[in-house]
Each structure stands twice: as structure tokens, then as C-alpha cells.
Amino acid sequence: MNFDFLSPVSDSVMAHTALLPQQALGRKIKIHSKQGGLPDLSQVKVALIGVLENRNDIDYLGEDLDLDSVRKSLYQLFPGNWQLHLADLGDINKGEAVEDTYFALRTALEILIQKKIIPVIIGGSQDLTYVNYRAYDNIVPMVNIVNVDAKFDLGDSDKSIKNDSFIGKIIIEQPYNLFNYATIGYQTYFNSQEEIDLMEKLYFESYRLGEVSHDISLVEPVLRDANIVSIDINSVKASELGMRQRISPNGLDGKEICAIARYAGISNKVSSFGIYEYKPSYDDEITPMLMAQMLWYFIEGVSFRVEDDDFSKEAHYQKFITLVEEQELVFFKSNMTGRWWVEIPFLSDVNNKLKKHTLLPCTHQDYIEACGNVVPERWYKAFKKNCV
Structure with a gap:
């Protein structure tokens, strides 16, 4: 080297x-x-x-x-x-x-x-x-x-x-x-x-x-x-x-x-x-x-890093789905660490930057607010950037 x-x-x-x-x-x-x-x-x-x-x-x-x-x-x-x-x-x-x-x-x-x-x-x-x-x-x-x-x-x-x-x-x-x-x-x-x-x-x-x-x-x-x-x-x-x-x-x-x-x-x-x-x-x-x-x-x-972001095995996470302003939000919670993610959807008709469904780190509070019909700000900004 x-x-x-x-x-x-x-x-x-x-x-x-x-x-x-x-x-x-x-x-x-x-x-x-x-x-x-x-x-x-x-x-x-x-x-x-x-x-x-x-x-x-x-x-x-x-x-x-x-x-x-x-x-x-x-x-x-x-x-x-x-x-x-x-x-x-x-x-x-x-x-x-x-x-x-x-x-x-x-x-x-x-x-x-x-x-x-x-x-x-x-x-x-x-x-x-x-x-x-x-x-x-x-x-x-x-x-x-x-x-x-x-x-x-x-x-x-x-x-x-x-x-x-x-x-x-x-x-x-x-x-x-x-x-x-x-x-x-x-x-x-x-x-x-x-x-x-x-x-x-x-x-x-x-x-x-x-x-x-x-x-x-x-x-x-x-x-x-x-x-x-x-x-x-x-x-x-x-x-x-x-x-x-x-x-x-x-x-x-x-x-x-x-x-x-x-x-x-x-x-x-x-x-x-x-x-x-x-x-x-x-x-x-x-x-x-x-x-x-x-x-x-x-x-x-x-x-102390933990590989808790592999969602290929259902036993490793819990999945939560909520509807916010006619938009379906899918949340994931790791069973290993309790950390939360929300899915950014793939937009097939847009030349987006992500090219696939992407999981965005978020908080439990984001999920609670989504259940109250409030769009999480992190999700909204990531979604809008993905549309550009």
C-alpha cells in the first residue's frame, strides 16, 4: 500500500x-x-x-x-x-x-x-x-x-x-x-x-x-x-x-x-x-x-455496531403500515435494537436517484405521528429529493 x-x-x-x-x-x-x-x-x-x-x-x-x-x-x-x-x-x-x-x-x-x-x-x-x-x-x-x-x-x-x-x-x-x-x-x-x-x-x-x-x-x-x-x-x-x-x-x-x-x-x-x-x-x-x-x-x-438493518428475514423485524394523507407508509422496527426505519417508495415513472425501495432511518416518534396523520419530515424531504 x-x-x-x-x-x-x-x-x-x-x-x-x-x-x-x-x-x-x-x-x-x-x-x-x-x-x-x-x-x-x-x-x-x-x-x-x-x-x-x-x-x-x-x-x-x-x-x-x-x-x-x-x-x-x-x-x-x-x-x-x-x-x-x-x-x-x-x-x-x-x-x-x-x-x-x-x-x-x-x-x-x-x-x-x-x-x-x-x-x-x-x-x-x-x-x-x-x-x-x-x-x-x-x-x-x-x-x-x-x-x-x-x-x-x-x-x-x-x-x-x-x-x-x-x-x-x-x-x-x-x-x-x-x-x-x-x-x-x-x-x-x-x-x-x-x-x-x-x-x-x-x-x-x-x-x-x-x-x-x-x-x-x-x-x-x-x-x-x-x-x-x-x-x-x-x-x-x-x-x-x-x-x-x-x-x-x-x-x-x-x-x-x-x-x-x-x-x-x-x-x-x-x-x-x-x-x-x-x-x-x-x-x-x-x-x-x-x-x-x-x-x-x-x-x-x-x-458496538449491530447489523440490524438486514430485513431479508422476517424474524429480525416487525412491520407496521399506516395511512397518511392517502399515502401508505411502511415502517420497520428491528427486534435486535429497537431502531426504526420507514420505506421510501420507488417511483417507476421518475428518473429517481435511489433506483429501488430504500429504508430511511427514523424514530418511534415518527411512527406515532404518522398514526396521527402527520407526515414525518425526514420521509417527506427524502421523497421529494427522490422525485427531482
């Missing part, structure tokens, strides 16, 4: 790891080091990649990135009762041009995803999500992206890509592989009315911060349906972060962002995960530790 563009984990992190207890995560993870080289990936399920690219940050002032603090924080944690193998492949350094970094990252992601290894990206500016999306061009026909962010990041797609406009590029640039885009934890005052209207017009999903904080389980189905999960660390409120990271007094708290990371992990569909917009500071131990705990919860989620 050709990963020549990956630089090993620093000697200072390796020295720190050598002093950790034998049970610590840093002593159990396969690490790309100067001495040992790239680890064998034959049994690895989750692979960390640092990407030291931040030149497309709209506030970029020439500073360099360093992920040593994040690694030290993660390595010192103790793993849960996990059976999966982990690797840290080191860092992709800044290329001569940003496009060089993009190429290296896309190449690495394509290799890992095709090998059924989940890449976990630690960035760098969030425009790297665009590269993550493009890595799927030759792998899956349609992609769902979840962005945990205070902003939609639609931006002006006519201008060059930046960390506040990468979603606009994803939407307008060929090949068109995006089926659904969802934002979790958005704050209205950070988004123009035009962007909010566009999200509605495109039948994309958006969950306001207040909704998410009121009931965090609301976002589980949308994360269950995602291929890519991208987290802007600035979606977390200022009091939970170090001085350089502080953007807004409002935002998700530490428990909420870790719950979201765990929901992403237990999703059978999520095949890449990233945390972006980290700005290192010598006196900041809080942000690296929060990121480490988010990574821990994501890995925990992956280790």
Missing part, C-alpha cells in the same frame, strides 16, 4: 506513549513511527489521519498546525471493552499547493474506504470535507453528509473553496453524488436567510441548536443514514474550549458532542469521520482532551 505522503507520529508523542500504562490506548494502537514505519492494516477497523492543511481557512494567517496535543490526550485514555484494531497513520503535511494536500488526502481515503477501514480525519480547516466527499466518487453512487456546525457552510460557490463555502462546491460541482446534506446544531444568527431558504428548497435537513440540546436522540436517525460525518469543533460553546477556539457563547456542550460522535460510530453506514478547525495553543489542554474524548466515543460506537 503506497502511503509515501504520510509522515510518522512525532518522536515526542512516541516518548510520551512509552511512559503510559500498559492498558492505555496509546500502548494498544498501531502507530506509524520513524522506527517501525507504517503498521500492518490487515485487521485494522479504524485509522487516524492527521491533516496539517489550513490554508483555505478564511482567517488563515500563516500559522502551522500541530496535532501532538490531541494524540497525547487520546493515547492516555483507556479503551473500553473493544475488540477492534486501531491504527494511527501519522500526518499528511501541507503540500506545495493546497491541491497537493487534497490529492494526498483523497488518495489515502480512497484506499482506506475500499479496504473497509474507517478513516478518522483530524484537521485542519473544514474544507477538507470536500476532499472526503470526492473520495467516494468511484465507490458509492450517492453520498449523505452530516455536518455538525453552527453554520451551513454553503457560501458563495462561484468563489474559490474556503472552509465556509465547501458545501456550496459539493452541491454544484460534477459528478453530482450528493443525495442528502444535514446540519446538526446550527445557530440561526450565523446563517443568512438566503442560506436557510436554500436548505429548504433543496430539501436538505437542518437541526437547530435548541432542538438538539432539548433532545439529543433526535439526531440519531440522520447520523445512522450518513456516509460522512464532519464536525466543526467550533460548534461547541466557548466555555468548553480553550482560548483560541472560542467562537460563540452558545453551542453544543461536551456531553452532547460526545453523544453525537457515539451515534456516528454506531451507525452501520458511516464510513468516514472527521473533526476540523482545531487551532493548537501551548496553554490549551481542554480542546485536545475534548477532541480525544470525541474520538474515544466514536471508536466506542464503532465497536
